[in-house]
Amino acid sequence: MIHHSNGATMDTSPMSATEREQNAKARRAASASAVGSLVEWYDFGLYGAAAALIFKDYFFGTDDAFVGLMAAFATFAVGYFARPFGGMVFGHLGDKVGRKPVMVGTLALMGVSTTLIGLLPGYGTIGWFAPFLLVVLRLLQGLGAGAEYAGAVVLSAESAPPRRRGFYASWSGAGVWVGSALGLTVFQAMHSLTGDSFETWGWRVPFLLSIALLAISLYIRRRVEETETFTETKEAAQEENVPLVRLFKTEKRRLLAALGSNVILSGYSYIPQVWILSYLTEDIGIAAGLALAINAVVLLSGALFMPYFGRLGDRVGRRKLFLFGTGFGIVWPVPMFLLIDTHNTFLIILGIVVCFVGAVAVCYAAQAAFLTEMFPPAIRYSGIAFARETSGALLAGTTPLVATGLLHVAGHWWPIALCMVVYAAVALVSVYYSRQFRTDADQADPDAFRSDEAWTRTGSAARAEAGAMAKAVR
Incomplete structure (x- = not known):
């Protein structure tokens, strides 16, 4: 034991069998959370690059490069503005229904929305209905992302033993940055591989790959258990009817x-x-x-x-x-x-x-x-x-x-x-x-x-x- 001047102690003794079992559970939860964060920021990183390079021309039917770029970045901002609403809605459900089912739902919402963006026809095919659908999918993407990271750190932290809570909870943040780097890397790779075809169909491939990442993430998350903290809170009838209130x-x-x-x-x-x-x-x-x-x-x-x-x-x-x-x-x-x-x-x-x-x-x-x-x-x-x-x-x-x-x-x-x-x-x-x-x-x-x-x-x-x-x- 390490004793602090304020009377608190920090346990540094060897782990017990119970704590080893809890560490195994925490690793599953942290891995699932990190992969979910990776998918979230792969989607967001990918959208940012595509908004700057492709969407300004493909979805908005304007010859003015500045107008197209501003419109594309406006749809990028829509995702961020939607995130607080997603946080409120899914955060409420996470406190009422459980951490795990909400995390599965938000992950699916993001992954499916990103994949559908890769299937959208452009302005030249369906006119202004194209940017309308883009905005709708971007809103759905932002709503899902608004509660994904919060759920990831809650699941990881509540599944971890106290003296390793910070270690396991930090995995989600690492997943955020790996996902951003991965999104940019895949986008650049497809740009190099498809050449002149990138602006017609090559840009779609990174978006369509999101469905594969989603499938992997859902497979990993199916093994994660609901946290004991949430279960005990619910059994003790301590959950709030409306947590935000x-x-x-x-x-x-x-x-x-x-x-x-x-x-x-x-x-x-x-x-x-x-x-x-x-x-x-x-x-x-x-x-x-x-x-x-x-x-x-x-x-x-x-x-x-x-x-x-x-x-x-x-x-x-x-x-x-x-x-x-x-x-x-x-x-x-x-x-x-x-x-x-x-x-x-x-x-x-x-x-x-x-x-x-x-x-x-x-x-x-x-x-x-x-x-x-x-x-x-x-x-x-x-x-x-x-x-x-x-x-x-x-x-x-x-x-x-x-x-x-x-x-x-x-x-x-x-x-x-x-x-x-x-x-x-x-x-x-x-x-x-x-x-x-x-x-x-x-x-x-x-x-x-x-x-x-x-x-x-x-x-x-x-x-x-x-x-x-x-x-x-x-």
């Missing part, structure tokens, strides 16, 4: 802390992950192929480190790890841009990768278990889905636009670096504020994690109450 009525501060903590992932991360591509090609003069390769390196580097940071959070405390990531996010934007401005490829990669790994990957890994421990079991799925997807709808799609506008007005990167600092600072304050609801001393307590009644009290209040009872007994 309780969130807004009695858990507003908890929800606000969760929303704020996600700003570094829904806003800050889209600078090194998305917007930086345009800066590298338009302002630094790097070839588009090299810029995309750098982007793939960045994404895969983050995915590689995610399980390590998740495990580190289990050992040192994920709130502490989250605070470190947000703090690093405050200090690194200026050095990153200075390294990029050297025009040296190695230093450019170093600057962006260090930003993505040291700030984004650290926070992403810490957040997975952090958010599941923030909310009581009866409203956990709804709370995580709403917090993540609302901030994502507000910032994920708009941050690249804001960065582009700031660079145009100022003619320099310093306002963008300042914007990143503000995003990271908001997340840092929110994570620091979360100490009123949980501390790292609470993360190894299995009873509190699985008890809705205990989780509605703040960590400090619960310990104060326990201390008072102990004194009364003495």
